[in-house]
Amino acid sequence: MNAAIRSVVRSAMYFGIDCIGIRRGYNGLIHGDILRMDAPSVSRIINSGGTILYTARSEEFKTEVGQQKAVDSCKLLGLDGIVAIGGDGTFRGAQALSKYGISVVGIPATIDNDIACTDYTLGYDTASNTAVDAIDKLRDTMQSHERCSVVEVMGRNAGHLALYVGLAVGATTVLVPEKPYNFEEDVLECIRAARFRGRTHYMIVVAEGAASAFNVAQEIKDAIHIDPRVTVLGHIQRGGCPSARDRVMATRMGYQAVEALAEGKTNRLICTVRGTLVDVDLLEGLSMKRTLSEQQYKVLKALTHA
Ligand code: F6P
Numbered sequence: 001m002n003a004a005i006r007s008v009v010r011s012a013m014y015f016g017i018d019c020i021g022i023r024r025g026y027n028g029l030i031h032g033d034i035l036r037m038d039a040p041s042v043s044r045i046i047n048s049g050g051t052i053l054y055t056a057r058s059e060e061f062k063t064e065v066g067q068q069k070a071v072d073s074c075k076l077l078g079l080d081g082i083v084a085i086g087g088d089g090t091f092r093g094a095q096a097l098s099k100y101g102i103s104v105v106g107i108p109a110t111i112d113n114d115i116a117c118t119d120y121t122l123g124y125d126t127a128s129n130t131a132v133d134a135i136d137k138l139r140d141t142m143q144s145h146e147r148c149s150v151v152e153v154m155g156r157n158a159g160h161l162a163l164y165v166g167l168a169v170g171a172t173t174v175l176v177p178e179k180p181y182n183f184e185e186d187v188l189e190c191i192r193a194a195r196f197r198g199r200t201h202y203m204i205v206v207a208e209g210a211a212s213a214f215n216v217a218q219e220i221k222d223a224i225h226i227d228p229r230v231t232v233l234g235h236i237q238r239g240g241c242p243s244a245r246d247r248v249m250a251t252r253m254g255y256q257a258v259e260a261l262a263e264g265k266t267n268r269l270i271c272t273v274r275g276t277l278v279d280v281d282l283l284e285g286l287s288m289k290r291t292l293s294e295q296q297y298k299v300l301k302a303l304t305h306a
Helices: 002-014 025-031 064-077 088-099 124-145 160-169 183-196 213-224 234-238 244-262 282-287 294-305
Strands: 020-022 034-036 082-086 104-108 148-153 173-175 202-207 229-232 268-273 276-281
Touching (some): 002 082, 020 025, 025 064, 025 088, 064 088, 082 088, 088 104, 104 244, 124 148, 124 229, 124 234, 124 244, 160 173, 160 202, 173 183, 173 294, 183 202, 183 213, 202 213, 268 282, 276 282
Parallel strands (some): 082 104, 104 268, 148 229
Antiparallel strands (some): 020 034
């Protein structure tokens, strides 16, 4: 997110546009929690995780009164356009603002990678690498003690992150919300297959939207009397130094968002489709349903049941 903020500010400067930062999301817009953004305000943030603007979920903005207050703020501040950086909730908010005639362009940023109209959302690569790094470290103990590990990965209601991470760590099995699992076939059979291949430790990756890692561990213990250790990676996945891919994508998307506003576009979402940056209609983009990669899932099935 910081790399995207930096790019938006620097690109705005390039286009001769004054820029302010709205802190704490839509709450900040409602209450005028803003700061002036210039070159020094975004220097040396390209490599830092999180967001210098803070972030918050706003219950007030969900109400019509809250939205009207936000629109009044926009008018008071003389805003010609807003670049909204975030996920689904951010864009539903952006859409609400655009109904009041505020120009909005969105940049998708969520580790869940669950926005249908874009192949990529900022943070996904860094979060994947963080999870892979953590699981690689866990594996050392699991391997030495010949244990089973059940690792819960974030992703809200989507399994993209868990599946991707599972493939990257060579997981024994991966449980994702998009594919309701059968415990016997999708967990026990995979452990047996791994054992048959000579494995003496097992790495079960569970998407938080599929099941609780603690429940899965208990089920394994009850069924086959091995005593898994549970790790919930949690917010560790949302922090840390962003990967090169995230920094470059954020920089490109930030520029594209400002360029779109400068061209008079509104209600657009900056997306990457087969490697190309495009802007799509916000409403259309949000109404699309993101499905799990069937190819990735097929490969996972093949490799975990072999
Ligand atoms: O949407 C990003 C995400 O990190 C999800 O993967 C996760 O379920 C959720 O946010 C966590 O939200 P909170 O920080 O409010 O606990």
